[in-house]
Amino acid sequence: MTITIVLDPGHGGHDPGAVANGLQEKDVALQISLAAAERLKAKYEGIRVLLTRTADVFVPLPERTSIANRERADAFVSVHCNAGGGAGGFETYMYSRSANPNTSELQRVLHSEIWRRINPLGVDRDRGPKKADLYVCRETNMPAVLIECLFIDVPADAERLRRADVLDALADGIAAGLGSYFGLTSDNQPVSVRIEVNGKYVANGDAIDGRTWGPARIVGEELGASIGWVDRTVTVNGVKLPTRLIGTAGWVPLRPLADVVRARISWDGKSNTVKLKM
Ligand SMILES: [Zn+2]
Known part of the structure; x- marks a missing residue:
């Protein structure tokens, strides 16, 4: 593309x-x-x-x-x-x-x-x-x-x-x-992170520019959210979020995702893991 x-x-x-x-x-x-x-x-x-x-x-x-x-x-x-x-x-x-x-x-x-x-x-x-x-x-x-x-x-x-x-x-x-x-960045390389929902590993994400991104559908559905697409943009419970297309999956920043579904989000630097809890 x-x-x-x-x-x-x-x-x-x-x-x-x-x-x-x-x-x-x-x-x-x-x-x-x-x-x-x-x-x-x-x-x-x-x-x-x-x-x-x-x-x-x-x-x-x-x-x-x-x-x-x-x-x-x-x-x-x-x-x-x-x-x-x-x-x-x-x-x-x-x-x-x-x-x-x-x-x-x-x-x-x-x-x-x-x-x-x-x-x-x-x-x-x-x-x-x-x-x-x-x-x-x-x-x-x-x-x-x-x-x-x-x-x-x-x-x-x-x-x-x-x-x-x-x-x-x-x-x-x-x-x-x-x-x-566009995720083409050459000087700020994304760092891979683990994403856990309610204590269970669900996917890997990327940390870049101070934001952690992850696959919306895998993470969102694990949190009980309904995920959709409008105008090349992922929606979570009907709310549009910033979207990056990685392969065929839409990725969204995890903090606004957590806000929409009212999940708690925390960062564990030791295990390089973003933890989401309902
Ligand atoms: Zn001018």
């Missing part, structure tokens, strides 16, 4: 986006997006990376989302820089009314992978993952996140956006976040 990723450099052509401190948002967004595309292709097999623009041209918003929908993209990442007050910093957005739990999962991993790369380079304001009603996030049919790469109109941020190491870190964070979201 080929994974299709659409990267969307904001603005372009007669629409420069934010302009300040000798920088134009459209140029910075394109530079970061092109570098992220290169990194994705170099790092991971079996993915198709498309860009809504590769040059300084104007592309209307509906055309950007149509490209992603028509190509049946699995993820959409829009790259922008911020402006308009504030003390600078980094933030990401997803559509406020997204009903797809994979959207917040995509935002979570992109945000943290980018932040842990730019923070050591002197970016000290994490404005956090946010929700808003943004056109490109709302009109795309797949998990979509918009990244605000620092403030063009804050001099200290503009200075950072001129630095090759900061631009590299932003591009690498986007690639690593997508790699992690």
